[in-house]
Amino acid sequence: MGEFELIERLFRIPAAALAERRPGVLLGIGDDCALLDAGPLAVSTDMLIEGRHFFPDVDPAALGHKSLAVNLSDLAAMGAEPLAFTLALALPAERARDLAWCEAFAGGMLALAAGHGCALVGGDTTAGPLTISITVFGRVAPALAPRRDGARIGDDLWITGTIGDAALALEQLFAARGQGGAGVTKADSSAGGTDTDAVGASPDAGPAAIPTRHRLERPTPRCALGRRLPGLATSAIDISDGLAGDLGHVLAASGVDAVIDLDRLPLSPVLLALAPDARWRHALAGGDDYELCFTAPVAARDAVLAAAAVAATPIARAGSITARAGDRPAICWRRGDAPVALALRGFDHFA
Ligand SMILES: Nc1ncnc2c1ncn2[C@@H]1O[C@H](COP(=O)(O)OP(=O)(O)O)[C@@H](O)[C@H]1O
Ligand SMILES: Cc1ncc(C[n+]2csc(CCOP(=O)(O)OP(=O)(O)O)c2C)c(N)n1
Numbered sequence: 001m002g003e004f005e006l007i008e009r010l011f012r013i014p015a016a017a018l019a020e021r022r023p024g025v026l027l028g029i030g031d032d033c034a035l036l037d038a039g040p041l042a043v044s045t046d047m048l049i050e051g052r053h054f055f056p057d058v059d060p061a062a063l064g065h066k067s068l069a070v071n072l073s074d075l076a077a078m079g080a081e082p083l084a085f086t087l088a089l090a091l092p093a094e095r096a097r098d099l100a101w102c103e104a105f106a107g108g109m110l111a112l113a114a115g116h117g118c119a120l121v122g123g124d125t126t127a128g129p130l131t132i133s134i135t136v137f138g139r140v141a142p143a144l145a146p147r148r149d150g151a152r153i154g155d156d157l158w159i160t161g162t163i164g165d166a167a168l169a170l171e172q173l174f175a176a177r178g179q180g181g182a183g184v185t186k187a188d189s190s191a192g193g194t195d196t197d198a199v200g201a202s203p204d205a206g207p208a209a210i211p212t213r214h215r216l217e218r219p220t221p222r223c224a225l226g227r228r229l230p231g232l233a234t235s236a237i238d239i240s241d242g243l244a245g246d247l248g249h250v251l252a253a254s255g256v257d258a259v260i261d262l263d264r265l266p267l268s269p270v271l272l273a274l275a276p277d278a279r280w281r282h283a284l285a286g287g288d289d290y291e292l293c294f295t296a297p298v299a300a301r302d303a304v305l306a307a308a309a310v311a312a313t314p315i316a317r318a319g320s321i322t323a324r325a326g327d328r329p330a331i332c333w334r335r336g337d338a339p340v341a342l343a344l345r346g347f348d349h350f351a
C-alpha cells in the first residue's frame, strides 16, 4: 500500500464520520489545512518515540490509545473540552506493510477519539523511525483555565485516580525482558531506592502477569473531570513525569510550596503492598501516570467532590499549598505529623 492509500484507509475514511458531525470542525482530512471555527482554543503537542516512550513490541491498539490519551490529558489539565487533533506519523517501511498492525494502531487511537468527540482533522505521514506526534485542540474559556501559576497559599491539593502503577509496570516489564530499568524511574532517595519490588509479577512470570500493565499502556485521560475544573481549580497539571517533578512546576510558577501527606496519596493495593521506599519512588518519581494534580480553595471542597462524582472520577485530597519557605520551590513530605526526607526527581529526558 502506498502513502496515500494508507492515509485513506487508516485515517481519512474511519475519521470522516466524527469530523463531519463535530461542531467547530469545518473541514477535516484531505486538503492543505483543516478548517476550525471554535473560538479560543487550548493547543498542546506531545510526541512518542519507539524505545523511549514504548517498547517496539507493544500492542499496537494500546499504542494508538496511549498516543492520543497523553495529549487529551494535557487538555484535561487545562480545563479544555477536546475538539480535534492532528497526527504526524513516521512509520518504518516494514510496519507500513503490516496492515494488521497499522489497522490496530489507528483503531485504538480512533476509538479513544470517538469516545471524547475529538476529531482527527489532519496530519502528516512519512517513512522513518516509529514516531507519533499529536497536536490536540480543545475549547476552554481562557480566563477560567486552571494554569500552573494559580495555586494559592491554603489551597487544597487534589490528585485523581491512583499514581505509581505505570512506573511499577514499567519496572516489571524491564525486568521480564531481562533489561535493567536504569534511568527509567529516576530517584535519588535518601530513604534508599535500590529495593526490589515485593509483590506483583516476578521477573520470570513474564509480561502477561504484570498486574498494573494496563495503567502503563492504556492510561485514562481525565477529561470528564478536567472540563469541570474551570472556575473551580486555581491551578492544574497532568502528571506525566511523576508527582514530585510535575507539582514542582506548579509550585515554581505559583511562587509557593506544598505539604503532602504520603499516607493520603491515592495508591492502588499493588503499590500499598510495596516496601515504603519502592512505593514512594514509583508513586512520586516514576511518571506515565496521566492523572491530574490540581489545587482548589478549601471553600470549594464540596464542589470539587461533587464535580468528581458527576465525572465518575476518583479523587483524593493529599495535601495543601503553603508559603514559599526558601529560594526554591519545596514539597514537604509527611506521614501524619512526621516529616519524611525524600529526595526525588521527576522524569527528565536529558538528566
Ligand atoms: N520544542 C518546543 N518548542 C516550544 N515549546 C515547547 C517545546 N517543548 C516543550 N515546549 C513547551 O514547554 C512547556 C513544558 O513542556 P512539557 O514539560 O512537555 O509539558 P507537558 O508535560 O504538559 O507535555 C509547554 O508549555 C510546552 O508547550
Ligand atoms: C520503553 C519505555 N521506557 C521508558 C518509559 C518511561 N517514560 C518515558 S517518557 C516518560 C515521561 C513522560 O514523557 P514526556 O515525553 O516527558 O511527556 P510530557 O511530560 O511532555 O507529557 C516516562 C516516564 C516508557 N514509558 N517506556
Ligand SMILES: [Mg+2]
Residues within 6 Å of the ligand: 045, 046, 047
Ligand atoms: Mg510535553
